[in-house]
Amino acid sequence: MCCGLCGDTHLTPVLELVPTPPANAFVAERALGEVQACFPLELVLCESCRHVQLAHILDRYAMVGDAVDADSDWPEHQAHNLAWARELMERCCAPEQSLVIDIGCNDGSLMKLFEDAGWRVQGVEPSVNVAGTAIGRGIDTYPGFFQPSIAARIEDERGPARLVIAHDLMSQTDDPSGFFEGVRMLLRPDGLFSFEVPSLHALVADAGVDMITHATLDYHSVAPLMRALNQNGLELIAATRTRLHGSRLRGMARPMGGPALVEASVAALLADERRLGLADPDTYRTLASRLATIRNQLAVYLDSAKTTRLRIAAYGAQAGATTLLYQFGLDADVITFIADASPLHAGRYTPGLHIPVVAAAELEARRPDVVVVLAWQDAQAIAAQHPDFEAAGGRFLCPLPVPAPCA
Numbered sequence: 001m002c003c004g005l006c007g008d009t010h011l012t013p014v015l016e017l018v019p020t021p022p023a024n025a026f027v028a029e030r031a032l033g034e035v036q037a038c039f040p041l042e043l044v045l046c047e048s049c050r051h052v053q054l055a056h057i058l059d060r061y062a063m064v065g066d067a068v069d070a071d072s073d074w075p076e077h078q079a080h081n082l083a084w085a086r087e088l089m090e091r092c093c094a095p096e097q098s099l100v101i102d103i104g105c106n107d108g109s110l111m112k113l114f115e116d117a118g119w120r121v122q123g124v125e126p127s128v129n130v131a132g133t134a135i136g137r138g139i140d141t142y143p144g145f146f147q148p149s150i151a152a153r154i155e156d157e158r159g160p161a162r163l164v165i166a167h168d169l170m171s172q173t174d175d176p177s178g179f180f181e182g183v184r185m186l187l188r189p190d191g192l193f194s195f196e197v198p199s200l201h202a203l204v205a206d207a208g209v210d211m212i213t214h215a216t217l218d219y220h221s222v223a224p225l226m227r228a229l230n231q232n233g234l235e236l237i238a239a240t241r242t243r244l245h246g247s248r249l250r251g252m253a254r255p256m257g258g259p260a261l262v263e264a265s266v267a268a269l270l271a272d273e274r275r276l277g278l279a280d281p282d283t284y285r286t287l288a289s290r291l292a293t294i295r296n297q298l299a300v301y302l303d304s305a306k307t308t309r310l311r312i313a314a315y316g317a318q319a320g321a322t323t324l325l326y327q328f329g330l331d332a333d334v335i336t337f338i339a340d341a342s343p344l345h346a347g348r349y350t351p352g353l354h355i356p357v358v359a360a361a362e363l364e365a366r367r368p369d370v371v372v373v374l375a376w377q378d379a380q381a382i383a384a385q386h387p388d389f390e391a392a393g394g395r396f397l398c399p400l401p402v403p404a405p406c407a
């Protein structure tokens with residue numbers, strides 16, 4: 001195995017988690033008798049460029065479902081997309097009929113916003129069925145994983161792009177270098193590449209272990225990313241952590257020598273990452289002991305709740321919930337059900353542990369005493385959506401960044 005960014009084979013294991021099934025492998029009631037296999041969940045640190053990635057990679061084709069990303073239905077996700085699209089359009093200041101390409105375009109909703117604003121649009125989407133949804137909305141979409149050969153075809157048919165967007169797909173490619181090469185091939189000299197990737201800064205600073213699933217191969221920080229971009233003819237000009245779920249690194253790059261200026265945000269985030277010690281293996285040992293402490297604190301609290309016959313449930317059946325349940329020992333003996341706002345998982349059971357998932361409204365109907373908020377980044381919004389639950393004496397408990405009642 002080698003580093004996905006620089007190719008070096010010297011990789012140091014830094015964080016070993018409890019093995020889990022694929023985080024999105026929710027099961028129907030009829031499949032409850034089948035035992036689901038667990039796979040190692042471990043991070044390694046590249047000794048050369050200090051990139052952090054998964055040590056064990058499952059077949060990426062098996063990881064891509066045919067369901068449209070459930071997140072795209074969330075109002076806050078749509079608002080996030082809309083704000084991002086507006087920001088990108090303002091920054092590009094591009095003439096009508098400029099080409100924008102969305103890699104990992106999902107159902108095409110982001111491209112629709114650009115099309116309505118007079119851009120020519122092109123999507124790329126790995127799931128054939130989901131690509132079909134985008135095509136059905138009138139968005140020209142290539143089904144398949146983005147790579148230089150697809151870039152060459154698009155460039156040939158539609159010309160160079162003013163803007164290339166990769167909202168999330170970089171976390172699902174096992175060849176970031178080839179990905180960047182394809183992006184560089186597609187961009188005009190004054191073009192921009194806007195991307196979001198899982199943030200290693202967020203993982204370490206917030207103990208955000210739920211970011212780690214088999215579908216997320218890479219956990220990015222600025223220094224290794226800059227090096228990989230440079231090697232493929234691209235240069236990072238802006239870098240921030242996004243507010244949606246707080247766990248993404250949003251970057252903007254240009255072809256080397258392009259007209260856009262390098263902004264102060266790049267140096268600021270680099271300095272922040274240095275302070276956190278992201279390049280140091282000891283940082284991850286500290287993170288592991290922090291996770292062990294959180295697991296113990298939760299166990300003490302929930303054991304005492306169970307002893308006093310309080311009924312315990314959880315909220316949030318997003319992919320990262322599987323990681324949290326396994327790392328913190330929250331099984332069906334502790335958690336009686338998980339409420340979730342998305343209709344995608346209601347009526348199904350969590351991967352491996354087989355905890356039932358129910359609609360969010362069940363919280364008021366079933367009235368558990370304590371609810372562990374697995375979607376902890378959205379805890380405030382969740383509590384605001386269920387005032388009756390708290391008014392009736394129910395308590396929301398946030399497991400991260402430290403176990404505490406939701407404020």
Ligand SMILES: [Zn+2]
Pocket residue numbers: 003004005006007008046047048049050051
């Ligand atoms: Zn490397």
